[in-house]
Amino acid sequence: MTNSEHDMGIGRTAVTSTATALNRPARGMRVPVVGGIFRFARRQPLGTFGALVILTLVLVAAFASVIAPADPLAQAQREALMAPGAAHLAGTDQFGRDIFSRLIYGARVSLYVGIGAVLLAVIPATIVGVASAFFGGTFDYLVQRVVDAVQAIPGLILLIVIMTVLGVSLTNIVIALALPASISESRVMRSATTQIANSEYVAAARALGATDARLMFRHILPNIVSPIIVVASLGFGRFILAESTLSFLGYGILPPAPSWGGMLAAEGRAYMFAAPWLLWAPAVALSLVVFGANMFGDALRDELDPRLRGTR
């Protein structure tokens, strides 16, 4: 194990060690799904709570137009800054827009940012990580120096610099969130792959004449599914949170589109005294979702990490 691998491996919490459980050939996903879910629910109550929060987010985003009592963009000056009540469950903002409806539509933005950035980060990270470990040599060396360089810059700093280069838009936020992660998270995939690539069954498959592509897709990829899932689930919460921070720093989604980060950073802070619900409503929604995603990711890691499995 090289030194850089050593310090990053441990620093990236226990994610990398998940690969050790998988030092055997995967036999496809033959885990009984329903039984698996019940087992997970019994052993990981907090993680199950997290999963339910994410499920709720997905449903709310999907059926936003059905659930929302009002148009999230409709202004009504006479109803500006109303406290939460029967007419407006979570009150109204300075334009008289219904906060509850804005929260519901905001779920779409959060989901888009979360899923978009996760896909855009995890897929390239997996390709880069697997290729880097599999081919090794100079290619691996160069890729790892790029990873080192990216990891040496704090995420938020990298994020706002990339946003300056790209310009502000929803798609660019997703790209800016995913780009650094696709590089730095590749190290997790790399260390997982290193362990699998040195195993006997990969050597056996190679001896039988399997091509590089077959080795990577059929023999390595199925065995690093757990670290991929863990990186994805923890990234989901992190990206949604980072979007709100970008809004706060003035690089967020442009108004009047309802985004939790934007609501929090603009209206929430501006009317903190006069109308505190403008701050609390999006803060609670955002924290709950990020909390849920972290809980779920944490529980998944506990379940998939053999070192902690079955211990009391």
Added chain:
Amino acid sequence: MARYAARRLIGMIPTVLVLLFMVVLMVRMLPGNIVDILLEDGGTNTPEARAEFTHALGLDIPLPIQYGRYVLGVVQGDLGVSLWDKRSVTEIIAGRAQVTAQVAAIAIAVSVLVSIPLGVVSAVRRNSLLDYFLRSMSILGISLPSFVVATSIVILPALWFKVSLPFQYKSFLEDPVQNLQIVLPAAGVLGVLLSASIARMMRTTMLDVLQQDYIRTARAKGLSGFTVVLRHGLKNALIPVVTLLGLQLTALIGGSVITESIFALPGLGRLLLDSLVKRDYPIVQGVVVSVGLLIMFTNLAVDLTYGYLDPRIRYS
């Protein structure tokens, strides 16, 4: 050990070169004709001014030469000059770094004091109500947007007790009381937020260590639970946590962008934001480079402390 450190330092050179390349490339990738945009802002779009700005940004020479010059400059501690007031970027950064360093040092102290006891208790009382509570709190800590926490810290005392923070930064030497009045809350917020992830890590590694044979041996010898946990457990569980502490410096400096803008602290984070708004790219480049270098050296220092914490580790 010295040989190991020297080899690591040499090994760092390619990474630094990659970092500098990214930083030089960044200015090239800015949208539109950046010189025109800069001069629109400044209101002096004369041919001379154009030439001067193009030159100052290094856009009048081919990329490889510009890169070479930048690398040579960094080696000599020269990060260029500010586009607006022509001051040396190195000097500007050195001045601002003191503020960020003070906040970061206090924040790390706070996070260690908070997180290590919590993580240990959580591990020793695994799956107890207390464990669930502490775990939830620590995950909540990393789920809250730090700008909301920091803003609340500024606003709530004003609301409840009619006390407000002095939003006029003074250096510690100038006015220690006023300095701490503003630095302590900022460092406290960062420290508490950081302690969330450290406590999680502490819990995980402590759980791992507590299952080891030598812990059973220590218990079998009849040592008190306290001694076993602290002397035999904690010391071994601290190694990965130290690594995380080193990595947390990255989070701290990233977080300083937020806290410094809320608490009006003139540190590196504010410098970066202000320079991005003013499009003072040499300063932006300089901040990224110096923060990157600092973090690389910290990681090296962290690796070197392993030997002290775990005598089994030999540097070769």
